[in-house]
Amino acid sequence: MDIGFLAQYLMNGLMLGMMYALVAVGFTLFFGVLDVIKFSHGDVLTVGAFTALATYLGLEQIGVTDPATQILVMVIVSTVLIGGLGAVIARTVILPLRSAPPLNTLLITLMLGTVLREAVRLFYPEGGNPKPFPALLPTDSVTFGNFNLRLDNVLMFGAGVLVIVGTQWMLNRTKLGLAIRAVAQDEETAKTMGINFNLIVFITFALGSALAAFAGVMNGLYYNEINFGMGLLLGVIGFSAAIVGGMGNLYGAILGGFLFAALQTIGAVALPFASAYKDVFAFAVVIAIMAWRPTGLIQEKVSDRV
Amino acid sequence: MSNSSETLLRVSGVYTAYDKADVLQDVNLEAQAGKITCLLGSNGSGKSTLIRSLLGLTPPNKGSILFDGIELSGLPTHKIVETGLSCIPEGRRVFPKLSVEDNLKVGAYQEKDNTVVASRLKEVYDTFPRLADRKGQLAGTMSGGEQAMVSIGRGLMGAPKLLLIDEPSLGLSPLFVKENFNIIRRINERGITIFLVEQNVHQTLAISDYGYVLSKGSVVASGTPSELSSTKEVHDAYFG
Numbered sequence: 001m002d003i004g005f006l007a008q009y010l011m012n013g014l015m016l017g018m019m020y021a022l023v024a025v026g027f028t029l030f031f032g033v034l035d036v037i038k039f040s041h042g043d044v045l046t047v048g049a050f051t052a053l054a055t056y057l058g059l060e061q062i063g064v065t066d067p068a069t070q071i072l073v074m075v076i077v078s079t080v081l082i083g084g085l086g087a088v089i090a091r092t093v094i095l096p097l098r099s100a101p102p103l104n105t106l107l108i109t110l111m112l113g114t115v116l117r118e119a120v121r122l123f124y125p126e127g128g129n130p131k132p133f134p135a136l137l138p139t140d141s142v143t144f145g146n147f148n149l150r151l152d153n154v155l156m157f158g159a160g161v162l163v164i165v166g167t168q169w170m171l172n173r174t175k176l177g178l179a180i181r182a183v184a185q186d187e188e189t190a191k192t193m194g195i196n197f198n199l200i201v202f203i204t205f206a207l208g209s210a211l212a213a214f215a216g217v218m219n220g221l222y223y224n225e226i227n228f229g230m231g232l233l234l235g236v237i238g239f240s241a242a243i244v245g246g247m248g249n250l251y252g253a254i255l256g257g258f259l260f261a262a263l264q265t266i267g268a269v270a271l272p273f274a275s276a277y278k279d280v281f282a283f284a285v286v287i288a289i290m291a292w293r294p295t296g297l298i299q300e301k302v303s304d305r306v
Numbered sequence: 307m308s309n310s311s312e313t314l315l316r317v318s319g320v321y322t323a324y325d326k327a328d329v330l331q332d333v334n335l336e337a338q339a340g341k342i343t344c345l346l347g348s349n350g351s352g353k354s355t356l357i358r359s360l361l362g363l364t365p366p367n368k369g370s371i372l373f374d375g376i377e378l379s380g381l382p383t384h385k386i387v388e389t390g391l392s393c394i395p396e397g398r399r400v401f402p403k404l405s406v407e408d409n410l411k412v413g414a415y416q417e418k419d420n421t422v423v424a425s426r427l428k429e430v431y432d433t434f435p436r437l438a439d440r441k442g443q444l445a446g447t448m449s450g451g452e453q454a455m456v457s458i459g460r461g462l463m464g465a466p467k468l469l470l471i472d473e474p475s476l477g478l479s480p481l482f483v484k485e486n487f488n489i490i491r492r493i494n495e496r497g498i499t500i501f502l503v504e505q506n507v508h509q510t511l512a513i514s515d516y517g518y519v520l521s522k523g524s525v526v527a528s529g530t531p532s533e534l535s536s537t538k539e540v541h542d543a544y545f546g
């Protein structure tokens with residue numbers, strides 16, 4: 001196969017991997033602090049993408065047409081509002097269900113996801129149809145043979161790297177990150193250190209949800225189209241990526257996200273006659289990995305105490 | 307109890323239960339400022355439950371916990387800690403995946419001033435030079451004795467008025483147990499009031515100013531160490 005085609009596939013894989021990683025990091029954060037799996041996470045991403053689109057349309061209405069301003073405002077409005085939505089979900093759904101069996105949380109967040117998805121479909125004007133998402137980033141490109149490197153892709157990928165590195169830095173280098181890690185390891189002892197547990201939970205859910213909104217905007221900019229069901233597959237993939245990487249582990253989630261995209265890409269390259277099966281291929285490999293390493297690729301080894 | 311010293315903690319009529327199991331029944335006790343007060347009692351008598359009640363982890367159903375003039379019952383744990391309480395929990399409970407230094411820093415979570423945190427950190431490292439040598443190590447990979455140092459150091463990082471210590475000698479070698487009691491005495495000499503929960507009667511009474519005996523969730527005896535060591539209840543509580 002032509003090297004240019006391969007480079008194109010690689011670029012596409014990196015873009016997808018970044019989106020999956022952003023979603024997976026949310027799953028892993030939620031699981032870290034509360035040991036819950038929030039199945040509405042993918043649909044929160046959808047709401048984020050639609051919030052950004054609505055913001056864009058609003059900006060057009062009031063005559064703000066500079067693309068750089070538009071995209072900045074869209075990202076800020078979407079991540080802030082969706083962060084707020086995440087905190088509200090934590091406050092009203094997740095925390096009250098803590099004393100219930102985990103299966104209940106699973107079921108209720110699954111239903112919440114349906115509510116969010118259907119709300120977008122029913123309440124967003126003509127929400128049942130795919131919506132064009134504006135291409136706001138500069139689309140200049142350089143071509144090497146069959147490989148077309150687009151500036152917008154590079155910018156998006158760079159922004160994704162910054163967001164993930166920033167999240168990583170926050171978790172490992174700031175006092176807030178220290179509190180999140182302490183809560184994740186031992187909730188009760190963290191409380192006795194003077195940490196406001198509920199507040200940390202709200203912040204963590206806000207953060208994870210904002211990351212999903214960011215991934216949603218990225219998805220819209222990449223495909224120039226969004227639809228009310230977009231979060232379903234992204235949610236399942238992000239969840240699988242977090243599990244494969246080792247639930248609760250930040251690096252595992254990132255690794256899992258890119259691994260899944262790599263598998264899809266390999267599937268598409270290796271099965272050119274049937275690239276529709278790339279997801280089947282990727283999920284099959286994920287199942288095989290889980291059978292081989294049931295607790296994920298990055299295992300935590302701290303329990304050997306003296 | 308002498309009247310000259312001031313009461314820092316007053317627990318009155320406290321009842322605490324887990325879901326359905328009633329544990330504490332009408333517990334009344336006090337801790338005097340600057341002193342070491344101990345709570346003795348056999349396994350399962352409710353000592354840790356009392357600590358949990360003080361910290362708001364298992365809030366009492368009834369009764370009052372007055373600390374430094376503030377009613378603690380009903381407050382969330384982080385607000386209780388804000389009033390000047392800190393604890394060295396049963397089983398040490400270090401954060402296994404945090405480094406030693408991060409474990410200590412999280413102990414000073416409510417201190418906003420970084421220079422204050424740094425000076426407290428230095429104090430802890432001076433007390434436990436071994437921790438300074440291993441500040442980057444994950445606490446979960448340390449020995450029991452070292453984890454005990456981390457847990458004590460972390461408790462001190464909050465610069466508490468009252469330090470609650472729950473069975474510090476549990477699971478430690480005899481040599482380290484002895485060292486632990488010396489450390490507790492030295493902490494107290496720095497002006498920190500101590501409420502010490504223990505099963506180790508003799509060494510505990512040797513460093514305490516006043517003590518209580520808990521049995522089946524109620525205080526059955528109290529007095530100075532010399533009074534308690536000759537009390538029938540102490541023997542009953544442990545050997546009865």
Ligand SMILES: Nc1ncnc2c1ncn2[C@@H]1O[C@H](COP(=O)(O)OP(=O)(O)O)[C@@H](O)[C@H]1O
Nearest residue numbers: 324327329347348349350351352353354355356
């Ligand atoms: N989390 C809990 N849930 C239910 N019962 C508990 C719990 N923790 C302790 N208990 C019960 O409360 C009683 C007192 O326990 P505890 O306070 O731990 O005693 P001690 O610290 O004196 O050994 C015991 O009967 C114990 O079984």
Ligand SMILES: [Mg+2]
Nearest residue numbers: 353354396473
């Ligand atoms: Mg106990």
